[in-house]
Every structure is written in structure tokens, then in C-alpha cells.
Amino acid sequence: MLDLQGYGWLLLKGLQMTVLVGLCAMFMAILFGLLGAWGKFSHSRLANWAADTYTTVVRGVPELILLLLVYYGVPKLIQDGAAALGYELRLDLNPFVAGFMTIGFIYGAFCTEVLRGAFLSVPRGQMEAARAIGMSKALAFRRVQLPLAMRMALPGLGNVWMVLIKATALISLIQLDELMRNAKLAATATHQPFTFYFLASLLFLAITLVSMLVLKRAETWAKRGVRV
Template identity: 65%
Template sequence: MFDLKGYGWMLWDGVQLTLAVAVCAMVVALFLGLIGAWGKLSSVPVARLAAETYTTVIRGVPELILILIVYYGVPTLIQDVAETMGADIFVDFNSFIAGFLTIGFVYGAFATEVFRGAYQAVPRGQIEAAYAIGMSRMLMARRILLPQMWRFALPGLGNVWMVLIKATALISVIQLPELMRNADIAARAVRQPFTFFFAASLIYLAITIVSMTVQHRAEAWANRGVRRS
């Protein structure tokens, strides 16, 4: 269907990197999401404030700006700080690490909201009952809370994953050779921008469709113990 002029391998390389970045970012997002939800529901005011600030700021600032701050800003900041202390160092970030950390950091805020909602969806009575029969906090979390939270969190987390995978295209601006960046390079080399960007868009679409199917299956599996009317 497409004549990619022998540049198809570049798109293939790009897809692999895109998926690698997305998976790493998702792990970071899940980790930060759990911490963030714990902070938001915590009785410690400082933890609540920190979690609240985290989600508020992330929600108000574009991902692109955050990517640029992390990739270009943070190394300069470290250098400036080092300079005031008399050290002359040169810091350079790996664009893969900077990319997945930033995307993970951004979507951690969204995962926070998902986990918080999932926690609140677990009936209070069950938690009370767990304590009443003498479960410790950890045991209660492991046996009662987490197994049910995953079920409530799954639709939201699937959503986070699908927005996240699209957001990885932005890492192309810091020259990580993922799908978007490689499509750009190939498009310039062959001078057929439409062909390559359209091919790239269809690949993203395919990833979305596969993710949707997996999400559907996972939700059916997670809800297997729930009676349907």
C-alpha cells in the first residue's frame, strides 16, 4: 500500500523505541500514581499538600514544556548550581531517560486520580470488616484493598496508557529516534512527508486498537467474579 522507499526499517526501529519508552514511562506513572494517591488520602498534611501540588501543577502545564524543562533546563540548572559552589561540570541527559521520566512524571499525576478514585470505590465496610477480624494494615491492603482497587482502576489506567503512548511522540523534539522522529527523518530524506507521517499515524492507530482490545480482555478478566444483570 505504501512505497516507503526502503525506509520501512526506520519506522520499525522507531516503533520498538516508542514502545520501550511508553512501557518505562507507564511503570514510573504507576509507581508515582500509587504514591500520589497515598499522599492525597494521607492524614499527614504535608503529604496531602505535596500530592495536591503535584497534580495541580501537572494539570496546568503542557507536556512539551515539561519535556523541554527536564531535557534542557535541569542540566543547566545543575551546572549553574555547581558553578556557584565553584565546580565546573558538564551535565548532559540521555534523551531516552529524560523522555520516559518526564512522560512518567506527567502521567503519574493522572494515575494518582485513578488510584484515588479506585480506593474510594472499595466499600468501607469491607475494610472495617478486615480490621475487625484482626488483619494488619499490610494484610488488609494485600488481601482486600489492592485486589479490588485493580478492578476499579483498570478502565482509568487503560485510558492513561492510551494517552501516554500518544504523548511519547513529543519526545521526538529532544531527538530520541522513536517512531515520530524516524518518520520525520525518513520523510525529509525521501521528500514524501505525507506518506511517512500517514504511515506513522496508522502505526499509532494500530497500537491504540491493540491496547483497546487488551484493555477490554483485561477488564473482562478482572470482573470475572462480578455478577452481571
Template identity: 60%
Template sequence: MFDLQGYGWMILDGARLTVLVGLASMVCAIVVGLVVALAKLFGTWFVRGAVEVYTTIVRGVPELVLLLLVYYGVPTLIQDLGAAMGLELKIAINPFLAGVGTITFIYGAFASEVFRASYLAVSKGQVEAARALGFNGFLVFRLVVLPQMLRYALPGLGNVWMVLIKATALISVIQLPELMRSADVAARTTRMPFTFFFVACLIYLAITLVSMWLQSRAEAWANRGVEGARL
């Protein structure tokens, strides 16, 4: 059942690429999410409208459709526009960049809601106290609001990561040799689909379990001293 017919290293390489795509996408999604959350909270009506359109697109369009649109649709559109202007263009998007960019675009929207809720959870009294001490707006945000936002956001960001890492399986459709693509190639070559897809399931589960443990440790670190202060 677990005879991988010499494809074990390919599966491990795919797993490493899956984690790399997930980490790169998560870091970018956190940055995008924080910027979008601040735009929702403090932006002008035009900026708030723009980010609302962004989050509506993410909610309304399936992830796979967005991925195919970015990887196949955008290069074709650019080439067609170039041909209409008499230019012969050859556009190809790197599948790694297409995958990370699309996942960032999608999960940045979800991260923004996590950050927005985290900001609203920060006590207004602490903000007013910091201003009373003479802190300007930037110092209030950096020293008082942001550290507490991150503490409140950790559970939500952990959930975003859990969903994001599973969504990396969609990148297999654009030929990036991540875990799902590697398992599919091995399954087709050896005609052992159950074995390789089951191994892929176990690896995804292992990534999830490790992530849950790391999240619990991070939350315990972020909440150190908080419970004691409440008591």
C-alpha cells in the same frame, strides 16, 4: 504512496522504541500514581499539600514545556550553578531517561486520581469485615482493598495508557529516535512527508487497537465471577 525508500526498518525500530518508552513510563506512572494516591488519602497535611502542588504543576504546565525543561533546562541550570562556584561541569541527560522520567512525572499524577477514586469505590463494609476477622491494616489493604482497587482502576488506567502512548511523540523534540522522530527524518530526507507521517498514523492506530483489545481482555479477567455473584 507506500514506497518507503528503504526507511521501513527505521520506522519499525522507531515504533519498537515508542512502545518501550510507553511501557516503561506506564509501569513507573502506576507506581508513582499509587504512592501519590495513598499520600492523598492517608498523608499528613504537609504530605497532602506537597502532592497537591505536584498535581497542580502537571495540570498547569504543558507536557512539551516540562520535557524541554528537564532535558535542556536542568543540565544548563546545574552547569551554571557549578560555574558560579568555580566548577566546570558537563551535564548531559540521556534522552530515553529524560523522556520516560518526564512522562512518568506527568501521567503519575493522572494515575493517582484513578487510584484514589478506585479506593473510594471499595465497599467500606468489606474493610470493616476484614478488621473484624482480626486483619491488621496492612493485610486489609493487601488482601481486600488493593485487588478491588486494581479491578476498579483498569478502565481509568487504560485511558491513561491511550493518552500516554500518544504523548511519546513529544520525545521527538529531544532527538530520541522513536516513531515520530524516525518518520520526520525519513520524510525530510525523501521529501515524502505525507507517506511517512501517514504510516506513523497507522502505526499509532494499530498500537491503540491492540491496547484496546488487551484492555478489554484484562477487564474481563478482572471481572470474572463478579457479574455472576451480583445475579
């Protein structure tokens, strides 16, 4: 029988934080993805360049480097810049905000490509029909193109979520009390690293299994009324 020595609550608390970080990061990733997809479709060369640079750079740089760069590098850069101008400034980022924003920014690049493909899959005739009945371009996008694209993007966004939720383990390096950090604290205090890291892996697996069930239900709901 597993001897948790009273540290089981710490894992559950970390699990709650991991799920919260994952949900906030996924929300931000979809927002960044929509913005990035817009940039790729835009007639503006600057927007095209910005979107292409975003997806290329973010997908090419390790997640850990970006996380450490944002949490440790950016505050130091701002403080040094302020000092050069004669100001004394101390800047400390909130680990939760820095964590979910950085993870969301990273996976927004992947969502960009998923959403771009989804928008390309929407038949052009759908928008033409919406405009023909008097809808404005913005209204047709909101009521026709976006819902159709999100339905088609759902499987891809589900895959992004599966990878994103595992990436939240990196946030333990910036001292946020999520699942991996709390597992490490419990393992160090009890000298039972296998027990607590194994339990942490089971909890991540449980998140994945629950997510698969939710995504399956969501895909079934999104396909209602669609002829196969």
C-alpha cells in the same frame, strides 16, 4: 504502491522504541499515581499539600514545557549551580530515561486522580472484615484494598494509557529515535512527508487498537467471579 525507499525498517525500529517508552512511562505513572493517592489520603498536611500541588501543577502546565524543562533546563541549572560553587560539571541526560521518566511523572498526576477515585469506591466493610480476621493494616491493604481498587481503576488507567502513548511523540524533540523522529528522518531523506507521516499515524492507530483489545481482555479477567 507505497515507495519507502528502504526506510520501512526505520519506522519499525521507531515503533519498538515508542512502545518501550510507553510501557516504561506507564509503569512510572502508576507508581507516581499510587504515591499521589496516598498523599491525598494521608493525615499529614504536608503530604496532602504535596499531592495537591503535584496534581494541580502538572495538569496545568503543557507537557512539552515540562519535557523541555527536564531535558534542557535541569542539566543547565545544575551546571550553573556547580559553577557558582567553583566546580566544573557537565551533565547530559539520557533521552530515553529523561523521556519516559518525564512522561511518567506527567501522567502520574492523572493516575493519582483515577486511583484516588478507585480507592474511595472500595467498600469500607471490606477492610473492616479483613482487620476483623486478624490481618494487619498493611496486609489488608495488599490483599484486599489494592486488588479491588486496581480492578475498579482499570478502565481509567486504560484511558490514561491511550493518551500517554500518543504523548510519546513529543520525545522526538529531545532526539530519541522513536516513531515520530524516525518518520521525520525518513520523510526528509526521501522528500515524501505525506507517506511517512501517514504511515506513522497508522502505526499509532495500530497501537491503540491492540491496546483496546488487551484492555478489554484485562477488564474481563478482572471482573471474573463478580456478580453484575
